[in-house]
Amino acid sequence: MATWSAPGKVFLFGEHAVVFGKPGIAMAVKPRVYVTVRKGRHPPRVKSPYIEGCFSEMDVKGSVYVHSQLPSSSGLGSSAAVTVATLSAINDEFDLGRTRADIADMAFAIEKKVQKGRASPTDTYVSSHGGIVLIKEGTKRRLPPQSFNIVIGNTLVSHSTSRMVEMVGSFKQQEPDIVDPILDSIDAVCMTAIHHLSDPKILGRYMDINHALLEALGVSHPTLTRLVMAARAAGAYGAKLTGAGGGGCMIALCPKRSKTRVAGAIEGCDAKAIITTIDTDGARKEHEGKIARKTGR
Amino acid sequence: MATWSAPGKVFLFGEHAVVFGKPGIAMAVKPRVYVTVRKGRHPPRVKSPYIEGCFSEMDVKGSVYVHSQLPSSSGLGSSAAVTVATLSAINDEFDLGRTRADIADMAFAIEKKVQKGRASPTDTYVSSHGGIVLIKEGTKRRLPPQSFNIVIGNTLVSHSTSRMVEMVGSFKQQEPDIVDPILDSIDAVCMTAIHHLSDPKILGRYMDINHALLEALGVSHPTLTRLVMAARAAGAYGAKLTGAGGGGCMIALCPKRSKTRVAGAIEGCDAKAIITTIDTDGARKEHEGKIARKTGR
Numbered sequence: 001m002a003t004w005s006a007p008g009k010v011f012l013f014g015e016h017a018v019v020f021g022k023p024g025i026a027m028a029v030k031p032r033v034y035v036t037v038r039k040g041r042h043p044p045r046v047k048s049p050y051i052e053g054c055f056s057e058m059d060v061k062g063s064v065y066v067h068s069q070l071p072s073s074s075g076l077g078s079s080a081a082v083t084v085a086t087l088s089a090i091n092d093e094f095d096l097g098r099t100r101a102d103i104a105d106m107a108f109a110i111e112k113k114v115q116k117g118r119a120s121p122t123d124t125y126v127s128s129h130g131g132i133v134l135i136k137e138g139t140k141r142r143l144p145p146q147s148f149n150i151v152i153g154n155t156l157v158s159h160s161t162s163r164m165v166e167m168v169g170s171f172k173q174q175e176p177d178i179v180d181p182i183l184d185s186i187d188a189v190c191m192t193a194i195h196h197l198s199d200p201k202i203l204g205r206y207m208d209i210n211h212a213l214l215e216a217l218g219v220s221h222p223t224l225t226r227l228v229m230a231a232r233a234a235g236a237y238g239a240k241l242t243g244a245g246g247g248g249c250m251i252a253l254c255p256k257r258s259k260t261r262v263a264g265a266i267e268g269c270d271a272k273a274i275i276t277t278i279d280t281d282g283a284r285k286e287h288e289g290k291i292a293r294k295t296g297r
Numbered sequence: 298m299a300t301w302s303a304p305g306k307v308f309l310f311g312e313h314a315v316v317f318g319k320p321g322i323a324m325a326v327k328p329r330v331y332v333t334v335r336k337g338r339h340p341p342r343v344k345s346p347y348i349e350g351c352f353s354e355m356d357v358k359g360s361v362y363v364h365s366q367l368p369s370s371s372g373l374g375s376s377a378a379v380t381v382a383t384l385s386a387i388n389d390e391f392d393l394g395r396t397r398a399d400i401a402d403m404a405f406a407i408e409k410k411v412q413k414g415r416a417s418p419t420d421t422y423v424s425s426h427g428g429i430v431l432i433k434e435g436t437k438r439r440l441p442p443q444s445f446n447i448v449i450g451n452t453l454v455s456h457s458t459s460r461m462v463e464m465v466g467s468f469k470q471q472e473p474d475i476v477d478p479i480l481d482s483i484d485a486v487c488m489t490a491i492h493h494l495s496d497p498k499i500l501g502r503y504m505d506i507n508h509a510l511l512e513a514l515g516v517s518h519p520t521l522t523r524l525v526m527a528a529r530a531a532g533a534y535g536a537k538l539t540g541a542g543g544g545g546c547m548i549a550l551c552p553k554r555s556k557t558r559v560a561g562a563i564e565g566c567d568a569k570a571i572i573t574t575i576d577t578d579g580a581r582k583e584h585e586g587k588i589a590r591k592t593g594r
Contacts, residue, residue, distance in 0.1 A: 177485035178506065181478035185513065188474035209475065209513050216482065216509035222526055229522055 003036040003286040004088035007279035008076040009126040010152065010242040010251050012203075013190040013210050014135070016168050016217060018122065022187040023136040025143070025194070026126045028279040029150060031069040033081040034286060037089035038063045050079050053110035054086040060094050071272070074154050075161065075243025079114070080123030083107040088283045100283065104128035118162045130282030134194065145280045146197050149259045151236070151252045152274040153227040153266040159247030164219050167246075171218060179217065186213050204238025204253045211240030211250075219245030226269050234258060234265035299389035300333040300583040303381040304576035305373040306423040307449065307539040307548050309500075310487040310507050311432070313465050313514060315419065319484040320433040322440070322491070323423045325576040326447060328366040330378040331583060334386035335360045347376050350407035351383040357391050368569070371451050372458065372540025376411070377420030380404040385580045397580065401425035415459045427579030431491065442577045443494050446556045448533070448549045449571040450524040450563040456544030461516050464543075468515060476514065483510050501535025501550045508537030508547075516542030523566050531555060531562035 007028040014024025040063050051064055064086065070078040084107045091098045098106070104125050111119035125140050126133050132143040172179040189210050196202040211228055214220060224241045227250045231239040235258035242251045254262050263273035304325040311321025337360050348361055361383065367375040381404045388395045395403070401422050408416035422437050423430050429440040469476040486507050493499040508525055511517060521538045524547045528536040532555030539548045551559045560570035 175485070175489065178482050178489065181481040181485070182510075184478040185475050185482070188472070188478070192472065192475065209515070212509050212513035213479075215512065216506050218506070220509075222530060225522070225526055229519055233519060 001036060001038045001288075002089045002092035003034060003288065004085045004092060004283055005032040005034045005286050006081040006084040006088065006127045006283040007032050007130060007281070008070045008078060008081055009123055010076065010150070010249070012132070012251075013193050013206065014186055015243055015245075016165070016214065016219060017183045017186040017190070018120070018135055019165055019168070020172070020183055021137070022183055023134060023190045024122065025132060025134055025190055026122050027132045028126050028130040028282060029076070029152070030276040030279045031076065031274060032279070033070055033078060033085050034067040035082065035085035035089045036065040037086065037093045039093060048082065049114045050083045050110060051086050053114060054083060054090060057106055057110055058087065058090045058094065058096060060090060062090065062093065064089075071154055073158065075159070075248035076152070077123035077127055080107060080111060080127045083110050084124055084127045084283050088285075092285060100128055103283065115162070118165070128282050130280050132197065132278065143194065143197060145278055148200060148278055149254045149256050150276050150278070151231065151254055151259055151262045151266065152242075152276060153231065153250045153252065154272040154274070155221065155223040155227060155247055155249065156272060157221055157223050157247030159221070159244060161244040164244040164246045168217055168219060182213050182216050186210060189213070200237050200253050200255075204236065207238035207240045207253060208232070214241055214245060221245065221247050223247070223269070223271065224250050227266050227271055228252075230265040230269050231262045234262045236262050298333060298335045298585075299386045300331060300585065301382045301385035301389060301580055302329040302331045302583050303378040303385065303424045303580045304329050304427060304578070305367045305375060305378055306420055307373065307447070307546070309429070309504065309548075310490050311483055312540055312542075313462070313511065313516060314480045314483040314487070315417070315432050316462055316465070317469070317480055318434070319480055320431060320487045321419065322429060322431055322487055323419050324429045325423050325427040325579060326373070326449070327573040327576045328373065328571060329576070330367055330375060330382050331364040332379065332382035332386045333362040334383065334390045336390055345379065346411045347380045347407060348383050350411060351380060351387055354403055354407055355384065355387045355391065355393060357387060359387065359390065361386075368451055370455060372456070372545035373449070374420035374424055377404060377408060377424045380407050381421055381424040381580050385582075389582060397425055400580065412459070415462065425580050427577045429494065429575065440491065440494060442575055445497060445575055446551045446553050447573050447575070448528065448551055448556055448559045448563065449539075449573060450528065450547045450549065451569040451571070452518065452520040452524060452544055452546065453569060454518055454520050454544030456518070456541060458541040461541040461543045465514055465516060479510050479513050483507060486510070497534050497550050497552075501533065504535035504537045504550060505529070511538055511542060518542065518544050520544070520566070520568065521547050524563050524568055525549075527562040527566050528559045531559045533559050
């Protein structure tokens with residue numbers, strides 16, 4: 001029996017723009033998905049195309065138990081985390097000798113298959129490796145980790161990543177004179193922000209600008225705007241939607257002393273707040289005792 | 298005795314960007330300033346550098362009575378309207394034979410003097426001529442008038458136009474890679490919107506985009522955002538801050554059936570709403586009876 005976990009991810013900068021070859025900065029965050037795999041002839045207990053894909057890709061049979069701290073379909077990369085953790089646990093339980101990089105690649109291939117070609121390699125890479133990752137010109141580079149105080153606000157408004165991505169694509173195609181400069185500005189915000197990763201106050205200002213540019217692209221939602229405004233009013237250095245938008249989640253970068261207040265302001269808007277921070281581990285093996293405590297088994 | 302009135306103005310598109318040579322679309326709106334001038338040796342009763350400037354520029358002496366429907370210092374061009382109406386009334390009372398264009402130019406010169414060089418010629422031009430005006434490459438052109446249903450929301454948050462203009466100027470100077478594309482996108486929004494002036498639904502969408510781009514420039518204010526969101530939720534086709542931002546006013550373009558609801562939503566945010574529409578007259582002579590009724594004299 002092997003138990004592995006993998007973290008969720010948020011976009012600090014550049015979501016949507018990365019689709020058009022612009023840079024983006026993503027970060028692994030602490031809510032995790034825990035997956036226990038046990039050798040056996042029986043099919044996995046959990047019906048999930050991602051988990052089925054993992055067993056099929058690794059060409060083994062076994063049972064699986066999943067415990068997730070990550071809300072699904074909220075733009076925090078829960079499917080990538082499930083896939084990465086499952087592949088890692090299978091790799092360990094069956095002693096298959098795959099590297100972390102192999103697992104990131106396989107996880108992306110599985111996501112791509114399940115999501116019919118629309119998956120981004122960012123989620124699986126960040127969940128596998130942890131830390132802060134710069135996506136630029138098709139390559140990924142880990143940036144120095146920072147001890148951020150982050151509050152995630154989940155609007156609980158369902159959204160479709162593929163629909164939002166298509167919407168921006170058709171906006172860009174129909175009105176390039178409006179959209180191209182917005183993407184250029186997001187590019188510049190992202191590349192400038194890289195130099196200020198250790199200063200959350202400055203970084204927060206760039207997050208605010210990035211949020212406004214995403215609003216200009218039409219991918220916000222009134223509830224996202226409301227949570228972003230509430231977080232700023234409660235003392236956040238900056239706040240923005242994270243991921244595809246149109247619902248889903250926002251993140252606020254906070255002074256340590258304000259995180260509870262920011263979370264309270266978000267909950268006060270009938271949304272769900274998660275106080276968290278960077279995850280620097282990526283996919284990791286868990287000890288049984290720890291999991292039993294975490295999952296209440 | 299001669300009484301003249303002049304309207305206020307809102308920016309439909311392009312405020313701040315016009316400072317850097319980009320196009321803008323401004324519109325005269327119905328709240329008016331009424332000015333009565335009477336020949337005489339006595340100095341004007343109202344102590345205002347604008348009114349003093351008018352008498353000094355025209356080189357005459359007389360008394361003046363001002364009645365304004367326009368809130369001052371709120372970005373609706375009340376100083377331009379006072380100046381244009383005063384010059385027009387003086388011109389009439391003293392039979393000086395100045396044209397509307399002369400008066401627009403003189404009013405701008407007076408604004409420039411009082412505001413120490415920072416005035417924009419847009420306010421005085423729009424207040425003099427009325428209608429919708431395209432400002433482009435230093436020239437002004439009247440566009441076909443439209444019968445819009447407009448709700449103005451006054452945040453009652455005081456702001457300084459010159460401080461906001463300076464702020465954007467220094468942001469542009471320090472981070473041109475971020476700011477220049479935002480101005481380019483505002484340019485494109487404005488030039489695209491020109492082709493949709495007769496379709497308020499489409500126009501509203503462009504106003505929303507323009508608002509987000511102004512947020513990205515950092516010239517919004519939490520109360521402006523709140524009023525904009527409230528107006529949209531109440532059924533507006535679109536809403537944006539108008540003028541310098543940082544406080545002051547926002548405008549919502551509404552379906553006729555929604556204007557009362559939008560105004561109510563704005564008032565519900567502890568702001569002041571004005572239901573209005575385009576003014577196509579510009580500066581105009583008023584009959585005494587009408588003024589007496591309007592001003593309660």
